[in-house]
Amino acid sequence: MIPGRFTYHRPASVNEAVQMLTSLGENARPLAGGHSLIPMMKLRLAQPDHLIDLGRIAGLKGIRQEGADIIIGAMTTQAEIIGSDLLAEKAPILSEAASVIADPQVRSVGTIGGNVANGDPGNDMPGVMQCLDARYGLAGSSGTRQVAARDFYEAAFFTKLGPGEILTELRLVAPAAGHGWAYEKLKRKVGDYAVAAAAVTLTLAGRTCTSASIALTNVASTPLLAVDAAKTLIGGNLDKAAIDKAAQAAMAICDPVADSRGPKEYRRSVLGVMVRRAIERAKSRAR
Amino acid sequence: MTTNATKMRVAMTVNGRLVSAEIEPRTLLIHFLRENLGLTGPHVGCDTSHCGACTVDLDGKSVKSCTVFAAQAEGSQVLTIEGMARPDGSLHPLQQAFHEHHGLQCGFCTPGMILRAYRLLQEHPKPTEEEIRWGISGNLCRCTGYQNIVKAVLAAAEMLAGENRKEAAE
Numbered sequence: 001m002i003p004g005r006f007t008y009h010r011p012a013s014v015n016e017a018v019q020m021l022t023s024l025g026e027n028a029r030p031l032a033g034g035h036s037l038i039p040m041m042k043l044r045l046a047q048p049d050h051l052i053d054l055g056r057i058a059g060l061k062g063i064r065q066e067g068a069d070i071i072i073g074a075m076t077t078q079a080e081i082i083g084s085d086l087l088a089e090k091a092p093i094l095s096e097a098a099s100v101i102a103d104p105q106v107r108s109v110g111t112i113g114g115n116v117a118n119g120d121p122g123n124d125m126p127g128v129m130q131c132l133d134a135r136y137g138l139a140g141s142s143g144t145r146q147v148a149a150r151d152f153y154e155a156a157f158f159t160k161l162g163p164g165e166i167l168t169e170l171r172l173v174a175p176a177a178g179h180g181w182a183y184e185k186l187k188r189k190v191g192d193y194a195v196a197a198a199a200v201t202l203t204l205a206g207r208t209c210t211s212a213s214i215a216l217t218n219v220a221s222t223p224l225l226a227v228d229a230a231k232t233l234i235g236g237n238l239d240k241a242a243i244d245k246a247a248q249a250a251m252a253i254c255d256p257v258a259d260s261r262g263p264k265e266y267r268r269s270v271l272g273v274m275v276r277r278a279i280e281r282a283k284s285r286a287r
Numbered sequence: 288m289t290t291n292a293t294k295m296r297v298a299m300t301v302n303g304r305l306v307s308a309e310i311e312p313r314t315l316l317i318h319f320l321r322e323n324l325g326l327t328g329p330h331v332g333c334d335t336s337h338c339g340a341c342t343v344d345l346d347g348k349s350v351k352s353c354t355v356f357a358a359q360a361e362g363s364q365v366l367t368i369e370g371m372a373r374p375d376g377s378l379h380p381l382q383q384a385f386h387e388h389h390g391l392q393c394g395f396c397t398p399g400m401i402l403r404a405y406r407l408l409q410e411h412p413k414p415t416e417e418e419i420r421w422g423i424s425g426n427l428c429r430c431t432g433y434q435n436i437v438k439a440v441l442a443a444a445e446m447l448a449g450e451n452r453k454e455a456a457e
Contacts (some may be wrong), residue, residue, distance in 0.1 A: 001334050008290045008312035008358050020289075031359075038354050039335060051312070056357055079348070103404070103425025106336060108348040111354065190424040191337055263322075 003041035009052045014059055014139050014168055016048070017052055022141045022164035024050045030166055031055070032075060032114030035106050036123075056110035060168060063087060072170045074113025079104075081112055090174035093181035093201060097128045097162040100185045103155035116149070117167040119157040119222075122193030126153060128183060131199035134172035140165040155223035175201045176211075180286030184278040185217070185272050188261065195261045196271035198226075199251065200278040204286040207237045214246065214278075219254035219271050226250040229275065238283045246279060247272040290358075299363045301326070302370025309350035312358055316350075317341045319357035320367060328398040332427070339426030342399035343367050349406040351425070368398035371405070380446035381439070383404055390439035391432035400426050405441045412451075413444060 010022075011017040021028050028050035031037060039047040054060055060075035063084045070090055072081070081087060081098040088095055101107060101115070101124050115125040116136065129136075129149035136147050140162060147160050149170075154160065161167060175181070185197035197217035203210045212233040214226040229249035236242040256267035290312055295340065298307035301324060308323045320326045320343070329352055332340030336354040343352045344366035350422040358422070381401050391397045400423060407414060407422040414422065419440045428436060 002315070003313045005293070005311065005313055008295060008356070010288050010358075010361075031356075034356070034359070035336060035354055038356070042334070048352075048421075051356075053359060103339070104422060105342055105349045105351045105425045106337060106354075109350050179364070 001042035003038065004044065004047045005076065006048050006093075007050050008058055009050060011052060011054070012056060014057060014166065017057065017166055018139055018141055018164060020050075020052050020078045021166065023197050024052075026163060028052060032117075033111040034114075035102070035110040036114060036118050036120060054166070057112075062174065065090075067074070068173050069171045070174055072112055072172075074117070074167050074169055075111050076113070078102075078110050078112065078115070080106035082107070084175070091132060091172065091181075093128060093132070093183055093199060096181070097124050097183040097185075097199065100124065100183065100187070103190050106191070111251045112170060113167050113204050116152075116170065117159065117161060119153060119155075119159040121156050121221055122218050123220060124183070124194065124197060124217055126217040127197065127217035128199045129170065129172070130225045131201055131213045132172045132175065133213070134170050136167050137169040137171060138165045139168045139246060144168070146171070150225050156221040157258060161169065175213075178287040180284070181283035182278040182281035182285070184274040184281070193261070195252075196256065196267050196274050198271065198274040198278040200275070200282045202233065202238075202279070202282050202286060204283070209233045209236055209238050212279075214250060214275065216250060216254055216271060216275075219256040219267060221255075224253055226275070228253070238279065243276050243279050247275040250275045289366075295358060296349055297357050297361050299357075299360050299365055301365045302367060310357055312356065314357045316343070316345075316355040316357045316360050316365075319360075320352060326367050327368050329402075330395055331397065332399075337425075337427070338396070339403060339423075340396055340399045342402045342426060342447060344402055344424070347406075349370045349403050349425075363430035366402065368401060371401065375455070379405075380450070381408070381443040384439040384443035384446060385436075387436075388435050388439040388442055390409060390431065391428075396426060396428045396430075400428065400436055402441065408441070408444055412448060414440070415439065 010019045031053045061073045076100040091191045111137040134149045187194045202212040212230040214230045216224040229246040232245045251272045330340040332338035341353040
């Protein structure tokens with residue numbers, strides 16, 4: 001399969017990329033790692049006239065700390081997320097989630113910016129970013145702005161990214177030191193999207209849960225922040241009853257589609273299992 | 288820089304040789320290697336970035352060349368199975384080990400398997416069996432059941448470690 005014809009652009013800076021995207025109009029697409037876009041172009045699900053390759057813009061790479069914020073450049077690959085000492089120390093859920101995305105070759109090219117900007121409900125990082133309450137930095141012709149991951153997703157493949165805007169970075173405040181975390185994903189095989197997946201972070205004081213955040217992947221047209229599920233955990237001691245109640249609350253808000261991964265009821269049930277496991281593992285890791 | 292939709296020039300180093308060609312921007316790296324350069328070792332398998340038959344080494348990373356435009360590899364270093372043998376013509380330890388341990392039947396996945404295993408052994412010179420299985424999880428083999436492939440990669444790791452010890456002693 002060979003993609004349709006397009007004109008190739010290789011900007012050297014974010015400003016140049018934004019100018020190109022603005023002047024070329026809606027048939028121009030930014031190209032990050034290309035591991036969602038190129039397969040879509042082969043199938044003619046995407047037929048851009050212009051591709052703007054972000055691969056040579058040095059400012060879009062790398063992971064750094066700036067005050068309270070950890071900043072991840074949009075063109076950072078999943079493999080670089082896994083290899084980051086800073087993230088391993090401050091937000092290890094990112095490495096755990098990146099490790100269950102696709103396979104080694106795809107992770108060495110696929111980027112975190114592409115993963116969150118595409119709006120594919122099957123992607124794992126949008127839910128993780130909602131769990132961590134990350135913000136996305138967007139650059140457009142009228143300047144830059146930040147949008148919370150929790151507000152970014154409108155429907156499958158529809159996001160708050162405006163015409164002519166590029167997602168340049170992800171910003172997050174690391175969860176408190178000693179927090180527990182887990183990303184639990186059931187997939188049929190390496191490379192598959194989740195049947196259902198859940199991201200959990202929480203903190204404990206003694207045996208009491210003092211904060212919790214839960215987000216769900218691929219069980220609706222957007223990632224879901226499971227606010228009520230997290231609330232049921234706070235103030236309790238994370239016993240079986242509390243975990244069951246949280247899983248029920250998460251299952252109540254999900255609306256998976258029936259597909260080759262199974263009927264709705266099965267996927268909702270799996271989601272409950274993922275939430276239970278993620279809470280239990282996060283609890284076991286919290287100090 | 289901007290090209291037009293029908294022609295652009297790309298240049299990269301493939302198996303140590305600087306190459307350049309006029310291509311359409313939509314040319315995938317796998318087609319550039321196979322059709323422009325005549326390097327038919329990397330195979331087109333699933334064409335959907337699942338099977339790994341098209342795996343090559345690009346700037347020190349394993350990539351699926353069916354899902355990378357040649358234009359993205361401008362100025363890069365590419366290694367394919369054709370570049371694996373030693374300068375004296377002898378087989379690379381991975382090639383030797385696949386031969387000795389019968390790490391293939393039909394051979395279709397082999398160039399991608401070997402290139403993936405090459406990078407895996409750069410990153411993990413002494414992998415466990417489990418690390419090898421996860422490491423090659425993006426490469427499908429429909430013949431072998433992977434047993435002999437894993438044996439071959441373990442054996443190649445031993446051979447490479449032996450070579451390094453010998454070099455260090457000299």
